[in-house]
Amino acid sequence: MSPTIASLDTLVAGLAPEARRRFDRLFDVAVSVAEVLPPPAMENWICSAFKYLTRKDPAGPEGRKEILDTIRHQQVVHVLNRVTTQATLFNYVRAVRPIEAKAATDVEAEIEAARGRCSFCKPLELTPANSFGRIGQKKTCANVAVYDGYHGLVIFEHHSPLRFRHDEFAPAEIADLLATSRAWADKCHAESPDARFFFLMWNCLWKAGASIIHGHAQMTVGRKFHYGKVERLRRDALAYKKEHGADYFADLVAVHESLGLAVRWGGVTALAHLVPAKDREMILVAGRFDAPDLPAAIWRALKVFAAQDVKSYNLAVYMPPMGAPDPAWAGFPVLVHLVDRGDLAAKTADIGAMEMYASAVVSADPFALAEAMKK
Template sequence: MCSVVDGWFSSLVCFTRMRTRQMKSSWTLAFAGVCSCGILYICYAVSWNANIPKMAYLPELPPQLKKTTGYDIWPSFQVPVNEQDEQDWFQQRCLPFSVKISIANLGSILSHWAKTSDEKCRKLLVAFNTLYSVSTRNASLILPDPFQVKVKKWLGNNEELFKEVYHQEIIHVVNRFTREHTIFNPLRDKRPVLPPDEPEADYYENILKETKKSCDFCNFKSYTAEHLFHRVENEHAFSMSNTFKVDTLHALIAMKQHDPLRWSAESYMGLMNLTLAWFQKAHRSFPSARFPSLIWDVLPKCGASQVHPHLHGFLDPERYHGVVEAWRLGAQDYFTTTGTNFYTDMARLSASLGLAVTHKSAVAFASLVPRKDHEVVIMAPTAGKDFFEMVYFVLRAFADDLHKYCFSMGLAYPALDGLEALIPAYARIITRGVVTDVRADMSSLELFAATNVNIDPFEVTELVRKSAKMRRKVF
């Protein structure tokens, strides 16, 4: 094509020279110059674009992938009506005899459950096996005589526990749709816990005192950034823009007090209600952004850069961030397979097994595939009072009843518009170990393979049940 253009350009030059000899008008020369430059530009552009692969500018998904990226409209999320009735019915109708339900007994429970002739029980078992894979594996070993002394000491010189070392039972649980894989070894949870070198309470008081003096969040109007649409604020909390963002709409929503654990129910509700206000204001400024999620880490052990209590909020235009979207994709696969709501069935199965606690329109249940210790999942149709209250019960149980000084939490709210693949409001909360321990509570196992958790989910449920019963009167 360029050869044609080059010929055209030569002809035009000759023509221009002829006309110049015949005409002395300056406008003719100017016109010819403009045309020459234009033709040169066309030639260059055509030649340059011819060498650029189209995929660099017009990427297209393979046809088979295009078909799998859409979401359907799912049945709405439903909370179990009465978790105690669900549990009682399951134990009376689906198990041949009374048995203590625990993570260590889960394989045996499934074996007995499979023998039931009750049609409803069998349907429930199909639902469980559709969602989860459970396998129990034996692990035996030999201990040299000198090493036996050390192992006994690790176990507090408890002879019964020492016998279990030789023949350990390890339970693997996999969520088939989220692909989460958790490994439990009940013996690890039975080991005596030694007190830390520095008392956690002393560490906590010291870090509060040291950080308050220079805390930017305590002087947020002078030392924190704002979004272009400014802040939201109420009596107990305020928003700011993260100075070093990970997304266009990346906020910090913080309490107006420095202590990250000793806050009142009123202050907590003020914080959580402000998350809703910020998402709504951000959505009005950026209508295409509609997928809200939050994270909350307490103290440096958990990765918090500031001791002052604060959540990170994200509002994305395309999808939820990371793990939240992975659950949503898993929920879509589950709907395609079963025609039912993934979140509803996960809560219903948890209630039947005695893992769930309900509060008004919210439900909390200990996860069978926890990311780390004590994971509790809280769900409700919407992010509102009932949902926030149930989250409060769990947080206070960890801080006040377990005396855990650091926790991590992730939350996601339903999309701000659209009906396709509408998730419930949900939170996932874990504890993060001893706050003074220099060792990380996560390793390459958790980062690149499966998760090892040694806290029995069934015991976690009892903790949440007691907290909800004791603290309902607060609201």
């Protein structure tokens, strides 16, 4: 049996003593069983909707019993990062749901319908420039309605944001994106040396918050202090070092490695995050933003998403400030977060009050994601 999030406490109990101590410094796990009592009139519907819960015939008496028993006693695994207080609730019933790849035909048609009518297809005519102009001839623009003093976009050469799912999508395109965004941030920093806090993000399609279909990434450069969540992580890592005399980021990687949730892609370590913000969150850990293996690692992560039928996702890069090395940020790595934002056809948002104010609620199993990352 491959490990699942439901067997996390057993896996942790089996760790070697040093790995166990490290896990306990970083994480805590609570397991609950929810009693759910469906009336007889619901049973047929349940056996059909949750037929993946049995390997027997879901219509036969044994298969039906297995499905109904699993629904009646649902296991929930709650994982807390004790250092950062990030937390995630996993429900086994949701986590083992198989991936049913759906054709992207409707989405592709919607994307194609925007081609030509799209301002990013004609950036020189229909997008504003930053104070220092553009990177390349037309690779970047300013956002029309900014959310920080420096806010720009990298406009992808190709209109379709689903290009990452196609065979012709190449690591060189990611290398170009990273280099272009960095050249843009360097211009901001050169113009205003107090603008040091570079943040790169990529919202792919509307479920991920993108208002324009044409593929694009966004970047900002903040002043005085980093964005709140990045600063929070810096402080937490610092407090961890003070308390335990250990490097938080090295320990985070080591815990994921000890559980089989990490893979090495060249010089980059990719984690199937144990406390994902939402489904299928990967974190790529690199030493530098210009690490030679980073573009290929991001490309691989996107290919994992494509294989998992992800169509809409967020990517966000944490890194230390630009300019002279700042001792306050010593040892802070480059972290690339990638997270699935769910079904483009669903009307509901994938986050509600729980996620905004309490804890992430996640369906996808990080152990299944790790298996996909190892392929």
